[in-house]
Amino acid sequence: MSLSGKVVIVTGASSGIGAATALEFAKHGAKVTLVGRNEANLKASVASCKAANSKADLLPIIADITVDAKRIINETVEKYGQLDVLVNNAGIFEVGNILDIDVDQFDRIFNTNLRAVFLLTKLAAPHLIKTQGNIVNVSSVTGLRAFPGLSTYCASKAALDHFTRCIALDLAPHKVRVNGVGPGVIVTDIHARRGLTPEGVAEYLELCKQTHALGRVGEPKEVADAIIFLASDNASFITGAVIPIDGGKHAMCPR
Numbered sequence: 001m002s003l004s005g006k007v008v009i010v011t012g013a014s015s016g017i018g019a020a021t022a023l024e025f026a027k028h029g030a031k032v033t034l035v036g037r038n039e040a041n042l043k044a045s046v047a048s049c050k051a052a053n054s055k056a057d058l059l060p061i062i063a064d065i066t067v068d069a070k071r072i073i074n075e076t077v078e079k080y081g082q083l084d085v086l087v088n089n090a091g092i093f094e095v096g097n098i099l100d101i102d103v104d105q106f107d108r109i110f111n112t113n114l115r116a117v118f119l120l121t122k123l124a125a126p127h128l129i130k131t132q133g134n135i136v137n138v139s140s141v142t143g144l145r146a147f148p149g150l151s152t153y154c155a156s157k158a159a160l161d162h163f164t165r166c167i168a169l170d171l172a173p174h175k176v177r178v179n180g181v182g183p184g185v186i187v188t189d190i191h192a193r194r195g196l197t198p199e200g201v202a203e204y205l206e207l208c209k210q211t212h213a214l215g216r217v218g219e220p221k222e223v224a225d226a227i228i229f230l231a232s233d234n235a236s237f238i239t240g241a242v243i244p245i246d247g248g249k250h251a252m253c254p255r
């Protein structure tokens with residue numbers, strides 16, 4: 001799969017899909033910059049990577065992607081001398097009807113889910129051109145389908161999907177590929193972070209059996225495996241694609 005020795009940045013590597021992705025890259029022998037804000041969780045991710053590959057070369061960076069994009073790219077290139085893959089995974093999820101939410105929610109969501117991705121992409125691009133590397137953006141089924149009470153999150157992911165396609169065209173002449181994945185509901189802390197109780201999370205995940213064609217929710221590793229594929233040479237002729245990793249949720253329609 002030829003990811004050995006590649007220099008990879010994974011944002012949001014302190015939890016969920018990002019932690020699983022950093023782990024898979026470490027198993028493949030990549031040099032991984034793990035970015036997150038929560039120091040204890042980031043340390044736990046580093047420990048998991050080391051447990052899976054004792055020789056793993058890792059650079060944990062405690063950073064907020066909305067303010068530290070430059071530092072994340074610079075520290076990675078200073079340590080490793082190059083950049084091969086950027087995984088824009090960090091994201092936040094908030095709910096609320098347009099009648100109730102205010103513009104602060106819009107700003108929070110778009111600052112994290114889109115503006116920070118724009119900045120990281122812009123700063124990473126010159127380095128990725130040198131290595132003919134690639135970018136994988138973690139979007140959502142909500143980028144493709146509309147859901148009530150989720151307007152800002154859905155819009156941020158729809159914008160991210162189109163950003164992925166546009167940047168794929170900008171960077172194609174430089175042989176840099178840009179793709180995305182669109183997860184359905186995946187078992188991570190994101191559901192508790194939006195304020196659900198443990199019982200509420202369990203109830204929601206149970207309900208999701210009906211909203212995913214395969215009759216179940218997904219695991220972080222199932223998304224990580226797709227990211228690894230897109231980042232590898234096995235996907236050498238794929239760019240501008242956003243692959244649903246959602247048990248068929250994107251194909252369903254209520255009737």
Ligand code: NAP
Pocket residue numbers: 011012013014015016017018035036037038039041063064065066089090091092093112138139140141182183184185186187188189190191193
């Ligand atoms: P998660 O478990 O809540 O993890 C989110 C990660 O993003 C954490 O590592 C968090 O870091 C990081 N993060 C958020 N804001 C950040 C910021 N400003 N700066 C740095 N790091 C930041 O969520 P997840 O489910 O793994 O989500 C990962 C991605 O998948 C997101 O883009 C999400 O929208 C997408 N997604 C998830 C699902 C799902 O059902 N789980 C479905 C579709 C799409 P700290 O905790 O260290 O702050």
